Amino acid sequence: MIAAVSFWEYLGDNWDRLKDLLIEHAQIVLMSIAIAVVVGVGLGVLTYRSERPRLVVLAITGVFLTIPSFALFGLLISPLGLGTTPAVVALVMYALLPIVRNTITGLREVDPAVVESAQGMGMGRWRRLARIELPLAWPVIITGVRVSTQILVGIAAIAAVINGPGLGKEIFRALARVGTPTALNQALAAVLGIVILGLLLDIGYLLLARLTTSRGIRE
C-alpha cells in the first residue's frame, strides 16, 4: 500500500515531464508510421501484380522485423549519428512489413470481376487503382497500419539508447538507478504511459477505419 500511494504521488510530482515525454513518444511513432505508409503502400502497389518483386519485397521487409531492435539502433549510429533521425529510420523499417503485406493482400483480394468491369468501362491503370482497388483494399491496409503502430509504440522506447525522444528515456534513466527509492516508480510510470498510448492509438484506428471505409463494404 505504501508503495502504491507513493507511485501516485510520484506521478503527480512528475506529471509535466511525463506528459511531454508521452507527446514526444506519440509524435515519433506517428511520424514514422506516416513515412512507412507512404513507402509501404507504394511498395505494395508496385509489386502486388508480379510474383518475383512481391516475394523480394516481403522477404526484405520481413528481415527488418527480425533484427533485434537494440542492434538495429546501434547499427544506425555510424551512418546517421544519434537522435531523432536514426530513430525514425529504424522505426520505419520495423513498420514496413505489416503495411506492405496487407497492402499486397488487400489489393490481390479485390474481386477480379470488379477490376475487369472498371477496365471495360474505360478506367485507366491509375484511375482504377485510386478509385476502385485501393478503396476496396483499404480495410485490410488500415489493419496493417494498426498492427505496425502497436509494434512501434513498444519499440520506440528502445530508441532512447541512441538518444531518441519519448518515454524510453525515462525507462533508461530508471534502469541506470536501480536500487534507488524512485527507480521503480519511474520505470512503472513510463511503462504505463506506453501502454496507455498504445490503447489510445488503437481506439483511434478503429474510429478512423470506420470513418474511412465505405458503407458498402463494411462488415
Place this chain on the structure above:
Amino acid sequence: MIRLDGVTKRYPGQEGAAVERIDMDIREGEIVIFVGPSGCGKTTLMRMINRLIEPTSGRIFIQGEDVTRGNPDQLRRRIGYVIQQIGLFPHMTIGENIATVPRMLGWDKARISNRIDELLELVGLDARIFRSRYPKQLSGGQRQRVVVARALAVDPPVMLMDEPFGAIDPITRDRLQNEFLRLQQEIGKTIVFVTHDIDEAIKMGDRIAILREGATIAQYDTPEHILSAPADDFVADFVGAGASLKRLNLSRVRDVELTDWPTVVVSADRAEVLSVLRRSDKGSVLILDGQNRPVRWATARDIDRDDIPLEEAGLEPEAVVEPQSTLQDVLNLMLNSSHGAALVVDGEGAYLGAVDFATVANAVQAMRREANKELKAAADELGEAERATPA
C-alpha cells in the same frame, strides 16, 4: 455498324490460333449472339471488340472507324460492357456506379443526376429508393438491372454482354431476358452477346454466330434459319435434338391468338360469379381488381364457400406472362400450373387474355409444317441438282 476484318488472336507458345481470321458484319440495332462450346473463343472474340484483348492481326471497325488504333480507354467509354459476374463496384452506391463513365467524360453534376434517375426508371427500379443503396443491399436480379443501366449510362451505340444472365436463377433469368428484349425495342442498340446456351441464343438473338474450336464461324444466320437449315453436322449437333420445340423460343405470346377466360371484378356478388362460371366452358373464373389485375383464380367450389371473401377465394394467379414472353416460357409455367393455362398481362399487370395448351400445341404444329416444307424444298433442290449434273 461493327465490322470484323480478318481478326486473329494467337497466344505465344500455343499451337493453334485462339481466334482464326474472322470476318463478320454486325448490323445496326441487332442483337448478335456468339454461341459455341466452351473454349471455342467466343469471349476472346468479343473482348477484342473493346480491346480488353488486343488482336494479333486484323482490324475492327465501329461505325466505319478503325478502332484497333488509338487509345483503348477512350474506345471503351463508348461501348457498354456487361459481364456475367456483374462487377458492380461494392464501395459505391448504385448512383455512383452508374455515374462512373459520365464522370470520366466530364458531364456536369445535374446532368449526371438526371441521367441516373432516367436509367433506373428505364430498367424498372425506383430511383428514389435505389440510387443511394449499395450493391450488397440488392438482389441478384436488381444488380443485373443496375449493371445494364450502368452500361447504358452515356447512351453508347454498341454494347458487349458476356453471359449477362448466366449467374441468375432460371426463373428470374426468364423475366430479365424478357425485360431486356422489351428494353431493346426502346433503345435499339447494336449488341454483341456471348452465351454457351443455345436456347438463350435462339430467344435473344436477331442473328446467331455459332462458333467452333479456334473461333471459326460454323454458321452466322437468323435463329429461324439455323433451326431449319443447319449448315453442317456440327451446327445440327450443337443445336441439338428437339429443334421444333426450340422453335417455341422464337414465337412470342404476342404472335398467338389469346383465349378468353371468364373474369369478374372483385366487388361482384357470388350469384353473379356463379352465373359467369356457368355460362363459360372453363372450370374456373379469374377475379380481377379495380385496375384489371388478376388477384385470384377460383373454381365454383371456392366461390360456394361463403366463409371466405372473394378476394381470398381459390388460389393466387400462377403462370403469369407478358406479351414478349416466349411460348417456351409459357409452356414451362403452364406445366406447373393447376389450371392448365397461362395468364397474359401487360407491363402494368392488367389482364389481356390467356394462353392454353391448345394454343401452344397449334403453334408447335404450325412450326412443324413450316419446317417440313423447308426440308422438302431443300430435298427437291438437291434432287434437281443431281438431275442437272449427270454422272
